[in-house]
Amino acid sequence: MLVHRALLLAVEIERERGAGGPGRGCDVGQHGSLERELAVLQLSVRAPIARTLPTQEELSELAAHLNDRNRTSKHAQRDCTELFQALYVIQQVRD
Numbered sequence: 103m104l105v106h107r108a109l110l111l112a113v114e115i116e117r118e119r120g121a122g123g124p125g126r127g128c129d130v131g132q133h134g135s136l137e138r139e140l141a142v143l144q145l146s147v148r149a150p151i152a153r154t155l156p157t158q159e160e161l162s163e164l165a166a167h168l169n170d171r172n173r174t175s176k177h178a179q180r181d182c183t184e185l186f187q188a189l190y191v192i193q194q195v196r197d
């Protein structure tokens with residue numbers, strides 16, 4: 103999220119600098135607000151991110167869900183391959 107905000111801020115700074123013509127840069131009022139945003143962003147980057155680890159039950163549910171999706175994907179891939187091969191054989195027989 104911080105990277106996303108930093109990128110948006112960089113785009114905003116570039117847009118503001120480009121809007122005034124070559125070499126003009128930002129207006130004083132805009133420049134001050136952008137500097138404040140940069141200061142807030144720098145403070146938030148330095149602050150430790152509080153994150154709780156998932157419980158064993160949550161990890162088990164997530165692993166089961168991912169395994170089901172992977173299994174379903176493999177079955178769909180196998181079915182598509184079989185269908186393609188059957189259609190290819192039918193086309194070759196007709197020609």
